[in-house]
Amino acid sequence: MNLTANWSYPTAIRFGAGRISEIADACAVAGIKRPLLVTDRGLAGMEITTRTLDLLEAAGLGRAMFSDVDPNPNEKNAEAGVKAYRDGGHDGVVAFGGGSGLDLGKLVAFQAGQTRPMWDFEDIGDWWTRADADAIAPIVAVPTTAGTGSEVGRASVITNSETQEKKIIFHPKFLPTVVICDPELTVGMPGFITAGTGLDAFAHCVEAYCSPHYHPMSQGMALEGMRLVKEYLPRAYADGTDIEARAHMMSAAIMGATAFQKGLGAIHALSHPIGAIYHTHHGTTNAVCMPAVLQFNKPEIETRMDQAAAYLGISGGFDGFCTFVDDLNASMGIPTRLSELGVENADVDRLVADALKDPSTGGNPVKMTEENTRALLMQIL
Numbered sequence: 001m002n003l004t005a006n007w008s009y010p011t012a013i014r015f016g017a018g019r020i021s022e023i024a025d026a027c028a029v030a031g032i033k034r035p036l037l038v039t040d041r042g043l044a045g046m047e048i049t050t051r052t053l054d055l056l057e058a059a060g061l062g063r064a065m066f067s068d069v070d071p072n073p074n075e076k077n078a079e080a081g082v083k084a085y086r087d088g089g090h091d092g093v094v095a096f097g098g099g100s101g102l103d104l105g106k107l108v109a110f111q112a113g114q115t116r117p118m119w120d121f122e123d124i125g126d127w128w129t130r131a132d133a134d135a136i137a138p139i140v141a142v143p144t145t146a147g148t149g150s151e152v153g154r155a156s157v158i159t160n161s162e163t164q165e166k167k168i169i170f171h172p173k174f175l176p177t178v179v180i181c182d183p184e185l186t187v188g189m190p191g192f193i194t195a196g197t198g199l200d201a202f203a204h205c206v207e208a209y210c211s212p213h214y215h216p217m218s219q220g221m222a223l224e225g226m227r228l229v230k231e232y233l234p235r236a237y238a239d240g241t242d243i244e245a246r247a248h249m250m251s252a253a254i255m256g257a258t259a260f261q262k263g264l265g266a267i268h269a270l271s272h273p274i275g276a277i278y279h280t281h282h283g284t285t286n287a288v289c290m291p292a293v294l295q296f297n298k299p300e301i302e303t304r305m306d307q308a309a310a311y312l313g314i315s316g317g318f319d320g321f322c323t324f325v326d327d328l329n330a331s332m333g334i335p336t337r338l339s340e341l342g343v344e345n346a347d348v349d350r351l352v353a354d355a356l357k358d359p360s361t362g363g364n365p366v367k368m369t370e371e372n373t374r375a376l377l378m379q380i381l
Contacts, residue, residue, distance in 0.1 A: 001244075003015075003016060003017070003183075003243075003244065003247045003248075004016030004017070004019075009258075010152050010175065010258050011152060011175050011176055011177065011178070011179060012029070012177065012178045012179065013152070013178075013179045013180075013181055013254070014026065014178065014179065014180045014181070015181045015247075015250070015251075016181075016182065016183075016247075017182060017183055017184050017243055017247065018182065018184060019180050019181070019182045020048075020051070020052060020055070020142065020180055020182045020184070020185060021055065022180060023052055023055050023056060023094070023140070023142070023180060024055060024056060024058075024059030024061060026140045026178040026180055027056070027059075027061055027092065027094070027140055029177065029178050030092055030138040030139070030140050030177040030178055031091075031092070031138055031177075032061075032091055032092030032093075032094075032137075032138055032140065033061065033091055033092075034061065034062060034064075034088070034089060034090045034091045034092070035056060035061055035062070035064070035090060035091075035092050035093065035094045035140070036064050036065070036066055036084065036085050036088060036090040036092075036093050036094070036108070037049075037052065037053060037056070037063075037064065037065045037066070037093075037094040037096050038065075038066050038067075038069065038081060038093055038094070038095050038096065038097075038101060038104055038105030038108055039065065039066075039067050039069065039096040039097040039101040039105075040067060040069040040070075040071070040097050040098070040100045040101045040104075041067050041068070041069065043067070043096065043097050043101065043144060044065065044067035046188070047188075048144060048185050048188065049065075049096065052094075052096065052142070053065060056094070064084075064088050064090065066080070066081050066084040066085070066108070068080050068081070069081075069097075069100050069101055069104045070100065070159075071100055071279070071281070072100065072159045072166070072275055072276065072279060072282070073100050073103055073104040073107075073156075073158055073159065074158060074159040074160065074161040075118060075119075075158060075159075075160060075161060076161060077104055078104065078107050078108065078111060078118060078158060081104055081105075081107070081108040082108055082111050082112050084108075085108050085109075085112045085137075086112055090112075090137070091137060091138075092109065092137050092138040092139065092140070093105045093106070093108055093109040093137060093138075093139050093140070094139075094140045094141075094142060095109075095139055095140070095141045095142070095150075095151075095176065096141075096142045096144065097142075097143070097144050097145070098143070098144060098145035098147065098148065098193075098197065099145070099147065099148030099150050099157070099197075099200075099282065101144075102141055102143060102148065102150035102151055103148075103150050103156035103157055103158065104156070104158075105139065105141070106139055106141070106150070106153075106156050106174045106176070107156040107158060107169060107174075109136060109137040109138070109139045110131070110136050110137075110156075110169070110171060110173070110174060112135075112137055113132060113134075113135025113136060113137060114131055114132060114135060115132070116130060116131075118158070118169060119160070119167065121169050121170065121171060122167050122168065122169060122170075123155060123167075123168040123169065123170035123359060127170075128170050128171045128172070131171050133171070133173055136171065136173040138177045139174075139175075139176040139177060140176060140177065140178045140179075140180070141176035141178075141179045141180075142179075142180045142182070142185070143179075143181060143185075143186075143250065143253065144185045144186060144189075145186060145189060145193065145197040145253075146186055146194075146197055146198060146201060146236075146246065146249035146250045146252065146253040147196070147197025147198060147199075147200040147201050147253050147283050148197070148200055148201075148253065148257065148282070148283075149201065149204065149253040149254050149255075149256050149257020149258070150257065151176060151179045151181070151253075151254070151257075152175070152176070152179060152254050152257050152258055153174065153175070153257050154170060154171065154172050154173075154174045154175045155168050155169060155170040155171075155174055156168070156169050156174060157272075159275075159276050160276075164276050164277045165273070165276055165354060166272040166273065166275065166276040166358075168359060181250045181251075181254070183243050183246035183247040183249075183250055184243065184246075186246045186249070186250065187240055187241055187243070187246060188240070189240060190240075191237055191240070191332070192284075192332075192333070194233075194236050194237050194240065195233075195237055195283075195284070195287075195332035195333070195334065196281045196282075196283035196284040196287065197253070197283050198229060198233040198236065198237070198249055198252075198283070199229075199233070199283050199284070199286060199287035199290075199328075199329070199332075199334065200253075200256075200282060200283025200286055200287075201225065201229055201249070201252045201253040201255075201256040201257075201283075202225075202226065202229040202233070202252075202256070202287075202290075202328075203256075203267050203268070203283070203286035203287065203290060204222075204225070204256030204257060204259060204260045204264070205221075205222040205223070205225035205226045205229065205252070205255065205256045205259055206222070206226060206267075206290065206294075207260065207263070207264045207265045207267055207268065207360075207363065208221075208222040208256070208259035208260040208261075208262045208263060208264070209222035209223055209226065209259070209304070209308060210265060210297060210300075210301045210304065210305070210365050211260075211262045211263030211264070211265060211363040211364075211365070212263070212300070212363070212365050213262050213263045213363060214262075215261060215262035215263075218258065218259040218260070218261050218262035219259075219262065221255045221258055221259040222255070222256070222259035222260075222262070223308060223311055224255065225251075225252045225255035225256050225259060226308065226312060227311065227312055228248045228249070228251055228252040228255070229249070229252050230312055230314075230324070230328075231248070232244075232245040232248040232249050232252070233245075233249060233252075233328070233332075234328070234331065234332075236249050237331075237332055262363070263360075263362070263363025264359075264360035264363050265293065265297070265360055265361075265363045265364035265365065266289070266293045266296060266297070266355075266360075266361070266364045266366075266368060266373075266376065267286050267289045267290055267293045267360075268286065268358065268360035269355045269356070269358040269360040269361045269364065269368065269373075270285075270289050270293075270351070270355050270373075270376070270377060270380070271285040271286045271289055272354070272355075272358050272360065273350070273351050273354035273355055273358065274338065274343060274351065276354075277347070277350070277351070277354075278341070278342060278343045278346075280338070280341045280342065280343065281341075284334060284335075284341065285338070285341065287329055287334045288329075288334060288335055288336070288337070288338055288340075288341065288380060289380055290325055290329075291322065291325055291326055291329070291336075292376055292379045292380050293376065294321075294322050294325065295322070296366060296372070296376050297364065297365045297366050298318065299366065300365035300366050301318070301365050302317075302318045305317065305318040305321050306318055308321065309321045309324075312324075337380065337381065338380050338381050339381060343381065346381055348374065348377060348378070348381075351377055352370060352373050352374050352377060355368070355373055355377070356368060356369075356370065356373060
């Protein structure tokens with residue numbers, strides 16, 4: 001099978017091995033002549049990053065880079081990135097990396113032309129209309145992991161370092177103009193990152209599929225995304241150089257992020273505050289939370305998951321699906337409790353309160369209350 005394609009859903013996606021070579025043309029399509037490449041500290045010195053900067057420089061686009069980005073990016077990273085963008089006289093962003101680099105890069109492109117503070121654009125009601133849409137810079141996104149799907153998202157998740165809360169900053173023009181999905185860029189991911197990011201994509205698909213909201217397109221995408229993870233994440237984890245598996249996992253990440261327009265749920269409602277306060281890896285936290293959340297939601301999702309299990313070739317319906325999730329986690333060394341991620345002496349009251357405030361709560365099939373959310377969290381701790 002030829003795993004190369006050009007897609008325009010949900011935006012223009014150049015998909016296939018070696019397509020990072022088209023980075024300069026992607027910038028031209030987006031109207032970017034002086035890009036700032038935004039990535040995280042870990043990627044800044046890696047060969048895939050320097051090669052991308054070489055391609056930009058060879059095309060006369062410079063090699064400017066900002067990499068002061070934390071694993072859970074915050075408003076301080078954003079302020080520094082905006083300053084670098086303005087000081088450098090840039091006219092667009094190449095957001096490069098995993099979820100942190102992509103989210104921060106998109107936010108820099110958004111915030112550099114605004115006069116209001118970033119928190120004024122939180123994803124609440126119609127707050128996004130406060131932004132000067134004409135001042136938002138174009139974005140080219142280049143994912144180097146297969147997990148968050150931020151490359152096709154209309155928002156960035158940013159931690160407020162003062163309140164230790166994850167906030168979603170939203171605007172339709174966060175959606176990158178061009179995305180380059182090159183599975184060769186993911187080959188160097190270590191196993192634990194392959195697992196954590198891949199299970200993040202799986203969580204997006206599972207929660208979107210289970211969400212009670214109506215969105216048939218997302219429903220179908222979530223189901224097929226689950227299948228791709230089931231088939232190809234074990235292969236990518238076992239052999240990082242398996243380009244076919246890496247490519248299908250990049251597709252699954254895109255599909256999960258597109259599907260969750262339908263909604264997320266308790267997995268993310270819990271993992272957002274846990275990550276904000278205890279700095280755990282987002283995808284790994286989702287994986288730890290998933291088994292308990294599936295049981296929590298069983299009264300509302302059992303029939304639906306019976307159907308999913310049949311499509312995925314898993315025997316035993318809902319219970320068989322849950323066993324599959326347990327086995328998949330175990331095969332990649334995912335802990336069964338948050339304490340194994342370093343979440344000790346947890347502030348349960350704070351976590352429950354923050355989970356109930358999280359936007360993902362509204363998409364959970366079972367209504368989350370203070371009582372049942374506390375009981376759910378105690379299982380996972």
